[in-house]
Amino acid sequence: MKIDPKKPADLSAQIAQAIRDAIISGELIVDERLPSEAELSEQFQVSRPTVREALKRLAAQSLIRTQRGASGGAFVNRLSFEGAYSQQITTSTLLLSMNAVSFDTACEARFALERACAPLSAQRRTADQLATMRAEIHRQSQPGLTDEAFCASDVALHRALVDGAGNPVLSYQLAGAVEAMQPLMNMITFTARSREAIISLHNEIADALEDRDSTKVDATLVELENYTRQLAQDVAQQRSKPA
Amino acid sequence: MKIDPKKPADLSAQIAQAIRDAIISGELIVDERLPSEAELSEQFQVSRPTVREALKRLAAQSLIRTQRGASGGAFVNRLSFEGAYSQQITTSTLLLSMNAVSFDTACEARFALERACAPLSAQRRTADQLATMRAEIHRQSQPGLTDEAFCASDVALHRALVDGAGNPVLSYQLAGAVEAMQPLMNMITFTARSREAIISLHNEIADALEDRDSTKVDATLVELENYTRQLAQDVAQQRSKPA
DNA sequence: AGACTTTTAAATGTCAGACAAATAAAAATT
DNA sequence: AATTTTTATTTGTCTGACATTTAAAAGTCT
Secondary structure (H helix, E strand, C coil): CCCCCCCCCCHHHHHHHHHHHHHHCCCCCCCCECCCHHHHHHHHCCCHHHHHHHHHHHHHCCCEEEECCCCCEEEECCCCHHHHHHHHHHHHHHHHHHCCCCHHHHHHHHHHHHHHHHHHHHHHCCHHHHHHHHHHHHHHCCCCCCHHHHHHHHHHHHHHHHHCCCCHHHHHHHHHHHHHCHHHHHCCCCCHHHHHHHHHHHHHHHHHHHCCCHHHHHHHHHHHHHHHHHHHHHHHHHHHCCC | CCCCCCCCCCHHHHHHHHHHHHHHCCCCCCCCECCCHHHHHHHHCCCHHHHHHHHHHHHHCCCEEEECCCCCEEEECCCCHHHHHHHHHHHHHHHHHHCCCCHHHHHHHHHHHHHHHHHHHHHHCCHHHHHHHHHHHHHHCCCCCCHHHHHHHHHHHHHHHHHCCCCHHHHHHHHHHHHHCHHHHHCCCCCHHHHHHHHHHHHHHHHHHHCCCHHHHHHHHHHHHHHHHHHHHHHHHHHHCCC
């Protein structure tokens, strides 16, 4: 069943893997309760702290949740799309920061993925999603908005575009790409003029989506990508010779 | 610094979050050694098992690695693209299986993302990557290949296509989408005739990539998507009325 | 002095037993 | 019958200990 050869490495890692496999293989169903820590330690012939370390590993991956009390215990989590976003975003953020990915590379990836959604979104976007985009555009045009808030709104707008494709798998995959870029975007200082240009492009995208004109959406996204890269390049240049 | 209010929830979760934040914020550098478990328990005013549970959580996310021995301890991991793949794949696999995503939805997402890479790949693919694709196509045409091996080769081919874009962020994002689909693909039984058709399309893709003809690549991917969906539909139909 | 072996110390990995806290079910009381 | 109290179960945490691994320090021999 969930046996455990005592040959190679950390017991807690082995136990975690055994339980993980049982979940993936469907041996353990969603919302099913695992044996109690005491029972698991009996079953695997290890101490309770070791079992606990294994369970914490699984909890870190959102594979299980724990509940205290009489009929408490560890339960198999239904990994929801929403719940998987955060993991995806954390991982992507770390990847981008630790591997010193260039802005260009990240930007290229982000827009390539987003353009993949555009045709589907043009076809399927709901009125609600369009309204969300319009609302974000309106927020972006308000004076006194911080750069951080501007970027956050930008992310929200693009999330709405992606969600418009009506494909949760796509939305999940892109959440990381779009949101993980935000820290990088935050490094750009947006002048009033650049904001105006971006908002204008955002409006074009919304209009095109309203008309369900996927060609126009794609073309505008390309424009937006080029403009974003240009902005980043200008900022980098200005910083290198501040005189 | 990495303080810890003892108000709300699990101490080990709080400590893990504190250390995680320190890593993300850059307060802890890659390959830097964390304080020993004893020191951490002193610092956070908790016991060593609690600290250990926190560290195991971080280890499960590949944020740290541990080493035994005299100058051992917990070290901040460089989260490599390669290393992030497995997490991405596990998460995506679980998502697909637990949420009963339809084959159509997963398939649509997968090809949408892949088509996003196609233009870049047509432009930048190396001779090596093309050779890899040719080799996989050759393998696919060998008789006696199991369905699992055929699918694995299929994954390898598409990975090569995606890698051809020369954008590690894209490759990382798509690894999950492509590989997580494999269990679903394995459920399709490939007849000799359907394999032949797929291989023919694969050859077309390789030819188009050799010619750096991105339009052709895209068109062929669309064909492949349609054919794949058709196959899945046929299998589903046949299973519903096995007479 | 230099190369090899032995010892030592530091660190993680594991264990055992205990108590605290939360929680739901069972029992008792009104 | 409804409410309160008790109880049992289970996770969360602590203390203290021992085992194992590993690198560096100490010692030994040529």
